[in-house]
Amino acid sequence: MSTDESTAGAGAPTPRKSAGRTAIAVVAAAALAGTAGFVVANSTGDDAGSTTAGSDTAGSDSAESGGTGSGDTATTVVAADIPGEHRGFDEVHTEEPLATTDWLAERLEEGELHEQGIVLLDVSENLPSSELTPYAEAHIPQAQYVEWSEEFTAPNTREFISAEEFTELAQSLGIGEDSTVVLYGDNNNWFAAYASWVFNLYGVEDVVLLDGGLHKWELYDERELVEEVPSVPAGNFEAKPQNHDLRAFQPEVLEIAEQNTEADGDAVAAVNLVDIRSAEEHDGEVGVDPDIFQGEGAAVWGHIPGSVNVTWTQIVDEETGEFLPAEEIRSIYEEAGVDFDDPIIAYCRIGERASHTWYALSQILGEEVKVYDGSWSEWGNSVGVPVANNSGERAGLWGQSGD
Amino acid sequence: MTVQVRADRELGWTRADTVRTVIAVAVAAVLLGLAGYLSATDGEGLGGSNAALMLLIGAGLGILFERGRYCFFCVFRDLFEKRDSRGMYAILVSIGVGTIGYAVIFSTRIPTPTADNVPTDAHIAPVSLALVIAGLAFGLGMVISGGCIAGHLYRLPEGHLRSIPALAGVVLGFGLGFLSWDAMYSGFILGAPATWLAAGNGYVLAVLLQLGVLVGLGVLLLRWNPPVQGRGDRVVDAAEVRRLVFFKRWPALFTGAAVGILAILAYYKDQPLGVTQQISSMTRTGMTEAGWMDGFMPGLDERLAGCVAMVVDTITTNGWLIVGIVLASLAVALPGRRVRVEKTTAFNSLTALGGGVLLGWGAMIGLGCTIGVLLSGTQALALSGWVFGAAIVVAAGLGFRFGLHRKAAPGVF
Known part of the structure; x- marks a missing residue:
């Protein structure tokens, strides 16, 4: 295709040659259409298979590599020591695990939460895409903020803070032996729930989630948020070792x-x-x-x-x-x-x-x-552990799935 | 035989030219300064390390769109109304060049193309009835509003004031698109195959097929190629260069090839060309914040490729692309005396708004516009690009045949 061709072609077509040209054009168009049909059918046919495949077909295609072969075996799963004990679920299970926003609003009406034995904590993820107001800008009245990524995890180690450090944190938040800890956060309470699990791990007995979290309070109920950060008297809670009945390794x-x-x-x-x-x-x-x-x-x-x-x-x-x-x-x-x-x-x-x-x-x-x-x-990063994959192909770092 | 050729009009230089040139240089300086700043700061918080590059690619597109009149509205109007197919060659060439470049990039990333490893970052969308409906709406909106979305972006600096209500309509159309997305998605798009021509066929066959189709279209369109007017003998001096660069329309083949190369660069370094992502994302963010829609959209947020709207807080590289198009178009339109405020009335603004709504709705449901789906899609060997393009051509053909553009803006054309 070039301009020279196009100007020449548009010049003055001679009627006699047009029959031959038409024939060539018809053949060319037919060939093109045929190829197109083949290519489209080929790529679409494959595709239908791949989009419907996926769910439950190949239970554990790649799970066979467990190391049942003969000869010596080496143990790959590391044996790091994590202090804890088994205390069962009695202290964990709570009669009324969920607090409603109405209930919290009533408690706030009544006055200082710490005088009612309640500790209100915001544990949020604060993704930039969140539509909810971050704690630093405004939050539920009398709520204190706990930064999950820093305050209850140990630095440079994938583990939580020690029981002693947890005691310190809990007391500074005003948690006492009889406190009711009410947690809420953004993102459907993900990190608030995470905190509730950690708090239970260290033996805080009365931990409840604000049902619906900040989303319910701020967007659905459209209740008040404030900027004021409360100061609370220190509590007397003493952490126990981790309850390993709640935690699988x-x-x-x-x-x-x-x-x-x-x-x-x-x-x-x-x-x-x-x-x-x-x-x-x-x-x-x-x-x-x-x-x-x-x-x-x-x-x-x-x-x-x-x-x-x-x-x-x-x-x-x-x-x-x-x-x-x-x-x-x-x-x-x-x-x-x-x-x-x-x-x-x-x-x-x-x-x-x-x-x-x-x-x-x-x-x-x-x-x-x-x-x-x-x-x-x-x-997914451990050497040698069995993995099941339903996609029918090698996926991840050694797969062809790209990123 | 002597051929009578029309002598070129003397260009001259007026006071107004001085003013225009100063403004153009200033705009260009702002553009380059912005690129320098983004490059120096690595686009920190302003779209990331590709921000400067995409701004400059946008600038390149703005120059090519303006000087080569790479405008789907203008090209289709010439074709259907004036029976002049010359502009179509720029589009065909840009698809052809882009196809080859895309195939090269694909082949380095995915040696064996199959339906299971369709490149997720390229604009390969499901082919469904929704895509056809979206293309028809988009084509109609283009005829009524006087441009496609990219066209409005580059024609606004030329003084095409109808682009303002049209772009406002686009935002409204995106909004309506989001509200009707659930119905369209569950009704048509869910389960539709995202056909990638390279899958199962290899790159060679797919590229040859596409080039064959492009050549076929090119041969077909020769029927509507009017005779070329000659120009007299001339010396290439400063005045001639000025005329060629700023006054004469750039040749279709050059424009098309350059657009194709920019498309390849954009995909290689950042993401496929498209002009709707930033606008639709801002619309969506606004609507989500206002509580008019949910934060999560089924289908859209999970796996669909295209100029898909995300919830964003800041300008993205796509936004810089648009800034580049608008500023560069202004900078090159000025020296060619092409910035003229067009006649705008309440009626033709209103029709532009209505056309814009159709454009926006079509671009939302079709997951992109003439650039994002038609151009970037066909270049990526996606069947969706062809289907969307065909629907637009049909709608545009009917629209121009019935003179909808004249009815929408009496006295302008």
């Missing part, structure tokens, strides 16, 4: 995963694994977006063999952000394949959304539930 999960792997990925172990990430992450079709969740990436994509996938969004009311009624939550998990006669371990990417599910299953339903807080950012 990798070796324990590995045992379950290996049992399930031997059964071709079926959930045969007497412990339920609940993966609360998105279906695409569970299936191994996608990893994490490194632009948003830097540091949460995994080298291998997929799920722990035998885990059921119930995305956390399914158990909250879309409009208010409140948890659904307990029986609805129970039936959602039952339908997904959770056997409530067995204990449950929940995991996600870093443990915070799994805490949200932990809250629903343990605190609202009263079941025995652990959070595997190492979650996919530990599992």
Whole structure:
């Protein structure tokens, strides 16, 4: 195609040659149309297969690499020591695990929360994309802020602060032996739920979530926010060692995963694994977006063999952000394949959304539930552990899925 | 045989030219200064390290759009009304050049193209009835409002004041698009195949097919190629260069090839060309903040490729692209005496607004516009680009045939 050609072509067509030209044009057009039909059919045909594939087909394609071969085996899962004890669930389960925004508003009307034995804490993620007001700008009256990433985690180690340090933190927040700790946050209480799990881990007994979190208070109820930061008298709470009945570590999960792997990925172990990430992450079709969740990436994509996938969004009311009624939550998990006669371990990417599910299953339903807080950012980066992938291809660092 | 050629009019230099040139130089300085600043600060908080590059690519597009009249409205109007297909060649060439470049980039990232590894960052969208409806609405909106979205962006500095209500309409249209998205998505788009021509066929076959189609269209369009007027013998001196650069329309083949190269650069370094992402994202952010819609949109936020709206707080590289187009178009239109305020009435502003709504709605449902879906889509070997383009051509053809552009703006054309 060039201008020379085009000007020549438009000159003065001679009628005699037009029959030959038409024939050539028809043949060329037919060939082109034929190729186009072939190419489109070829690419579309493939595509239909790939978009529908995905869900439950290949339970644990790549889970066979567990190391059952002959010869010596080496142990890869590290044995780091984490102090704690087993105190059961009696002190964990709470009679009324959820506070309504109405209840909180009444308490605020009544006066100082610390005089009523209540400690109100905002634990938020503060993503720039959040539509909710960050604590620094305005917050629920009398709320104190706890920065999850700094205040209850140890520096440069993937572990929480020690019990002594937790005592210090809790006392500075005004938590006493009989305090009711009310937590709320943005993003459907993800990090507030995470905090509630950590607080329970260290033996704070009366921890409740503000149902619906900041979303319900600020956007749905349109209640007041203030800038004033409260000062509260110090509390007398003494932290206990971590309650490891609430916390699962990798070796324990590995045992379950290996049992399930031997059964071709079926959930045969007497412990339920609940993966609360998105279906695409569970299936191994996608990893994490490194632009948003830097540091949460995994080298291998997929799920722990035998885990059921119930995305956390399914158990909250879309409009208010409140948890659904307990029986609805129970039936959602039952339908997904959770056997409530067995204990449950929940995991996600870093443990915070799994805490949200932990809250629903343990605190609202009263079941025995652990959070595997190492979650996919530990599992998907560990050498040698079994991984199930439903996408039908190698995914992640060694796959062809790109980023 | 002597051929009578019309002598070129003396250009001369008036006081107004001095003023225009000073303004143009100032605008260009602002543009380059901005690029320098973004480059020096690495676009920190202002779109990131690609901000300066995308601003300059936008500037390049602005220059090419303005000087080459790479405007889908103008090109289709010439074709359907004046039976002049010359502008179409710029579009065909830009698709052809871009296709080859895209294929080269794809091949370094995805050696074996299959339906399972469709490049997610390229504009390869589901082919569904919704795409056809969106294309028809977009084409109609283009005829009524007097330009496509990119066209309005570069024609606004030329004094095409109808672009203001038209772009306002685009924002409204995006809003309506967001509100009707759920219905369109669940009704048509969900489950529709995002056909990528390279999948299963390899790059060679797909590229050859597309080039074949482009050549075929090129041959077909020769029927409407009017005779070329000759120009007299001339010396290439400063005056001739000034005439060629600022007054004569740049050749279609040059414009098309340059647009194709810029498209390749943009995709290679940042993201495919498109002009609606920033506008639609701002619309969406505004609506979300006002509580008119949910923060999460099924389908849109999960996996669809295109000029998709995200909730944003700041300017993105796409915003800089638009800034580049507008400023550069102004800077090159001025020295060619092409900035003229056009006749604007209440009626033709209103029709521009209405046309803009159609443009915005079509661009939202189609996940992009003539640049984002038609150009960047076809270059990426996506069937969606062709389908959207065909729908636009059909709607534009009918619109021009029935003279909708004249009815919408009496006395302008």
